[in-house]
Amino acid sequence: MSAEASTPASEPSDFIRDIVAADVVAGRHAKIVTRFPPEPNGYLHIGHAKSICLNFGIAREQNGQCNLRFDDTNPAKEEAEYVDSIITDVRWLISGWADHCLAFKPRGARPLRKSQDGGLDYHIAPTTADSAGAEPFFASDYFEALFDFAIVLIKAGKAYVCDLSPKETDEYRGAPDQPGRESPWRNRSVEENLDLFQRMRAGEFPDGARSLRARIDMSAPNVWLRDPLLYRIRHVPHHQTGNAWCIYPLYDYAHCLSDYIEGITHSLCTLEFVDHRALYDWILENLNLPRTLPHQYEFAKLVPGYTLVSKRKLHQLVSEKIVEGWDDPRLPTLSALRRRGIPASALRRFVIGVGVTRFNSVTDIALFEHAVRDELNGSSERRFAVLKPIRIILTNLSEGESIPCEAVNNPQSENPTRRPVALTREVFIEADDFAEVPPPKYFRLKPGGEVRLKYACIIKLDEIVKDDTGAVRELRCTADLTTRVGGPNADRKVKGTIHWVSSRESFDAEVRLYDRLFTVPEPAREEDFSAVVNPRSLEVATAKLEFSLRDAVAGVPYQFERLGYFTRDSHPASGRLSVFNRTITLKDTWAK
RNA sequence: UGCCUGAUGGUGUAAUGGUAGCACAGGCGACUUUGACUCGCCUAGUCAUGGUUCGAAUCCAUGUCGGGCAGCCA
Structure with a gap:
């Protein structure tokens, strides 16, 4: 079945698309550029699918582009292993739908430095993802540019090197309902700040000894504006830059500038970043940047029922062996959904169908199941x-x-x-x-x-x-x-x-029958989610299959008549029998 | 109890001062060599109270309830 047939008939509309459309009408941008910016510290899951489909969907509708960028500014948590899986998952999800919008950069490319109108500028040009030697964007590619921008802030008296310890910094920040106190190092001279910042980079100081902070307002009601940290010292090798750096930019500093460097027009993120927007804008507005600034818009994340999407908890499920790996078909990770036999088109239809709002909610998995069944019903042989x-x-x-x-x-x-x-x-x-x-x-x-x-x-x-x-x-x-x-x-x-x-004329095969992993709609709310794991989330049976199934290919869906949709498992079978995973049952209105 | 943010059937959403609509779920029925699919019908909603207006889900006020924020994480 064609990918076109599987996308919603009418173009979706939501408050973000309305903003983008208005910007297009107003001629504010030559081209709409969005981005999907995961941190490579885990596997992508169904929640990311919503963000991917939003960013690529908008790019697709506006003849724009969407950059895949790794937000790899914290070497302590990130691994190259995750980079590969994320690329695979993104390509799989958008395949046949928005591949042409996926933008990479030439391998090894770094932002180009320009001084324009007296202001410092850095820009990096994209290339199509399928061109030879292309690779995704990495925030770590911008470390040099980010460093230079920090120098600009220091020279303008808008950033300073602070010697407060992490604990002291915390105390000085105050509380939400109480203003913070200014750091004693807040009024250092530009010369001293410049010197200290260079020496931070040179590795003269141990982790946590100093930091670079924005000089904003310690009594701001928004705590993110109370002289937030821009750089921290971390003597840790980075999976992309190796030992080149021992100071690393923090999210708020790196993200807005990465967006700017790539020419992002609309930076879409989830609601927990609403409070950061003021900082996002402050940094960009205080650098005297010559090109159009990107803007951040927030939407509610997707939280499906009866499962978990928090990275920490997903890690826990894997490490505690409650499931058998990141692609255990009971998990909501994209690799698990793929292994289970969920078509990318069904996932897209589901995440696009739930819409984009600013309302936090738990989405009924019946919505997901309907999209999967409907998609599979049309495309699966019986x-x-x-x-x-x-x-x-x-x-x-x-x-x-x-x-x-x-x-x-x-x-x-x-x-x-x-x-x-x-x-x-x-x-x-x-x-x-x-x-x-x-x-x-x-x-x-x-x-x-x-x-x-x-x-x-x-x-x-x-x-x-x-x-x-x-x-x-x-x-x-x-x-x-x-x-x-x-x-x-x-x-x-x-x-x-x-x-x-x-x-x-049949043969024996192992079938794995999956059910929801948890027994409650919101396992994330439990103090101990392992107590609500569904003991029958996996049932294994030896089934009799008609001969024609012997050469079934992993990933190709079949409807086992009157039972449900199945696909051959993509892992090499460990036992004598080949393995089939049940993607989903057929709807059953016959009360058992 | 500082700042930010939100509230439309059971669930996800639409309606941008002018008939509260769609999808899912649920119920009933038709069809059926899948108790599937498809088709028809039905159930069910604007957080509350005031105000503005010819007219309010929409604007205003107050309240209620929910979510987020005080990492040298993202």
Whole structure:
């Protein structure tokens, strides 16, 4: 199915898109440039998907670009491993939809320095992500530029080197309802600040001994304006810059300038940064920058129910082995969702569908599940698989007999193709499709009752054979071959139609049936979320699959008829059997 | 109790002073060789109280409730 068909019919509209559209109409920007700026300290999850689709969606609608930038200003927490997974996840999510908007830079490129109108300027030009030698943007590529901008602030008397310890800095900051006190180092001379800052860079001081701070207002009601730190000393190697630096810029300083350097027009982030916006603007406005300044807009993050999206807690789930890794299909990480068989198009449809507002909420996962089912229903071929087999003997068929049947691959397609399946004397049906003592309105197989084996014929249950323990060993039935397709009684109606596989033309496979990881809608609110882990979030079964599934490719979705959507696991099977993951069940309105 | 921010059916949202609409979920029914899909119908909402106005979800005031902020994290 084409990617176009899977995107919402009408272009989404929200308060941010309205702002962007107004800016376009006003001619404020030659081109709309957004960015997705993850810190490489963990795996991307469904919450990031919303941000990715917002930023790339706007770029796409405005014929603009969206930069992938790593916000790697804290070497202590970041690892190269995460860089690769993030690139993979972003490319996967936007594939077939906004690939053309993804902007990288030439490998090794650094911002170009210009002095313009007496002001210092740095700018870096993008390149398309698929051009040779392209790589994502890294905030660490701007360390030299950021350092130079800091010098400008110092020279203007707008930044100073502070010798307060971290603890003292904290005390001096005051409280939300009490003004802070000015640092005793706040009024150092420009010359002394310049000297000290250079020596900080040169490595003369230990971690935490000094910092560079903006000189704003220690009594500001907004605590982020109380002389926030711009640089800290960290004698730690960086995954990109190695040992080149021992001072590292903080988020608030690096982010606004990274946006500026890249020519970002609209910097979109989540609501917890609202209070930082004043600082974002202050830094840019105090540098006398020649080009148009970017602006920050905030939106509510996506919090889906029955799962966790906090990085710290996701780390904990992995490290405490509550799940089996970052791509454990029960997790909301993009790699897990992909492994589970969720199409990128369904994820996009979901995150775009929930919209963009400034209202904090918990999104019902039914919204997600509907997007997934709807997407998969149109695109998945159908197959027969029996998860909990029970043996049927068709007593009027002989041992070696094989009755050819044709099964429709996808009834949703305009010109459905078919595949052969064989009806034999011994077949398996789902244990749930038989009831010795049927509940009311049960129209599957019951004593003396009839049911249709889909694409084959109607069978009648004659005899239940049990073993010594009383467990059902097999069901002996008669097949009415006149009800086959093309047969004289093909149109005979019975209420139940069930799936089946031939014992001879099927193989065993491990199926992993996933359920929500937590038993409560908001596990993040629990003091100990490990207490609300769903003990049945993973159920493993050995299923009987029709032969055609033997060469199923990981990532290609199949609907196992009447059961749900499955895909082959992308990890090499550790055991004898191949593994299939259940992406999601079919909707089931039959009350069990 | 400083600053910021928000509140529309069960959930996510739309309506930008002029008929409160959409999707999901739920219920009933039709169709069905998937108890799926599809189709039809139904249930259910503007946080509260005042005010402005011919007219208020929208503007104003007060209140209530919720979220965020005091890392040398992002």
